[in-house]
Amino acid sequence: MSDAIAKRNVAVLVAAQGILGAQLPMIFTIAGLAGSSLAPNACWATLPISCIVIGSMLTATPISAFMQRYGRAKGFAVGAFGGAIGGALGAYALYTSSFTLFCIAALFSGVYQSAQGFYRFAAADSASDAFRPKAISLVMAGGLVSAIVGWQMVKLTSQAMVIPFLGTYLAVIVLNVVGVGLFVLLRIPKPRPPATGAPVGRSRAELVRTPAIAVAMICATVSYALMNLVMTSSPLAVVGCGFHTDDASDIVTAHVLAMFAPSFVTGHIIARIGVERVIALGLVILAGAGAVAMSGVELSNFFIALVLLGIGWNFGFIGATTMLTNAQRPEERGRLQGLNDLVVFGGVTMASFSSGGLMNCSGGTVQEGWQMVNLAMLPFLVLAGGALIWLWLKPREFRS
Numbered sequence: 598m599s600d601a602i603a604k605r606n607v608a609v610l611v612a613a614q615g616i617l618g619a620q621l622p623m624i625f626t627i628a629g630l631a632g633s634s635l636a637p638n639a640c641w642a643t644l645p646i647s648c649i650v651i652g653s654m655l656t657a658t659p660i661s662a663f664m665q666r667y668g669r670a671k672g673f674a675v676g677a678f679g680g681a682i683g684g685a686l687g688a689y690a691l692y693t694s695s696f697t698l699f700c701i702a703a704l705f706s707g708v709y710q711s712a713q714g715f716y717r718f719a720a721a722d723s724a725s726d727a728f729r730p731k732a733i734s735l736v737m738a739g740g741l742v743s744a745i746v747g748w749q750m751v752k753l754t755s756q757a758m759v760i761p762f763l764g765t766y767l768a769v770i771v772l773n774v775v776g777v778g779l780f781v782l783l784r785i786p787k788p789r790p791p792a793t794g795a796p797v798g799r800s801r802a803e804l805v806r807t808p809a810i811a812v813a814m815i816c817a818t819v820s821y822a823l824m825n826l827v828m829t830s831s832p833l834a835v836v837g838c839g840f841h842t843d844d845a846s847d848i849v850t851a852h853v854l855a856m857f858a859p860s861f862v863t864g865h866i867i868a869r870i871g872v873e874r875v876i877a878l879g880l881v882i883l884a885g886a887g888a889v890a891m892s893g894v895e896l897s898n899f900f901i902a903l904v905l906l907g908i909g910w911n912f913g914f915i916g917a918t919t920m921l922t923n924a925q926r927p928e929e930r931g932r933l934q935g936l937n938d939l940v941v942f943g944g945v946t947m948a949s950f951s952s953g954g955l956m957n958c959s960g961g962t963v964q965e966g967w968q969m970v971n972l973a974m975l976p977f978l979v980l981a982g983g984a985l986i987w988l989w990l991k992p993r994e995f996r997s
Contacts, residue, residue, distance in 0.1 A: 614739025622747030643953030652707020654942035661935030676712020684769030734864035740857030798929035820913030837963035855907025879912030
């Protein structure tokens with residue numbers, strides 16, 4: 598019965614991922630291009646994307662605490678409300694040519710991204726131990742729908758009005774208004790207040806000193822941050838190398854498809870070969886993406902690199918999420934998940950800030966900037982790989 602409820606919740610969350618989640622590939626495809634037309638300095642072109650991640654980072658802990666008190670459905674509704682505000686402000690910013698307001702709009706879009714990040718944890722809430730990695734993977738697979746919907750919406754709306762990209766932001770409002778109704782179908786009980794004398798779990802300091810949790814947070818942060826670092830600059834690199842905006846949209850769509858398509862099997866792979874090996878495989882694939890990107894700037898290089906980047910993110914991030922949920926105790930759920938996403942989006946924020954600077958201000962040409970973006974992946978891959986090896990060497994009874 599537990600997994601029957603879990604499967605119902607997974608179906609709802611997959612639909613939410615597909616409908617509401619479409620706004621993220623839409624915004625990430627055009628925000629850098631729109632930002633470059635509004636920004637007073639080319640080095641700030643990707644600042645709006647960084648602001649999305651900052652909004653996610655700042656709201657991760659409050660939204661997690663809100664969900665712990667009021668339930669998942671209400672927390673997800675708050676995220677959709679933030680996404681709608683972000684769409685409205687973004688549209689008005691484009692109408693008035695205000696770069697400052699465009700960045701503020703991105704902060705509100707980050708509220709949605711933060712709430713969406715908890716879809717994967719919500720999928721695990723009612724799942725058995727055996728079904729948990731599959732539940733997480735299936736919810737992440739809903740991103741396939743969001744990629745297809747987002748891709749089509751960008752093509753239909755980006756040039757549909759006199760002001761470029763204005764129609765895209767108006768469409769974002771519609772997606773949030775339509776999709777928020779899905780959350781009434783969730784069947785995840787609201788957490789009960791702890792009884793007197795009930796276990797309160799480990800403190801935040803104790804949690805981050807737990808080997809499995811620390812390594813899961815490092816690998817999740819590195820996987821997500823490196824994906825964001827490269828993906829944020831890719832539309833600018835594609836257009837800067839002489840290709841069309843539609844080519845950039847196609848490449849981002851292929852990337853997003855690659856992020857989520859493996860999710861249909863990632864849970865099965867984790868069950869078969871173990872979560873540590875899946876994370877390691879993800880890190881190797883991320884390194885391969887950087888190598889392909891640095892080998893040339895033909896359209897095929899962009900496609901292959903961004904597809905590998907998506908697959909590597911999928912294995913690394915889903916694997917790290919599974920490792921984290923396996924190491925937590927029920928009474929620690931809200932505390933740990935909020936802390937994890939604060940750390941993850943903190944790393945992604947730094948990656949987003951760095952992406953624009955590396956791309957536009959670290960070399961004399963677009964090609965040199967793109968090389969620097971991909972070269973910057975190396976030390977962080979070494980960090981995550983070293984952490985994973987350290988965990989492997991520890992006796993299993995001391996990991997969590």
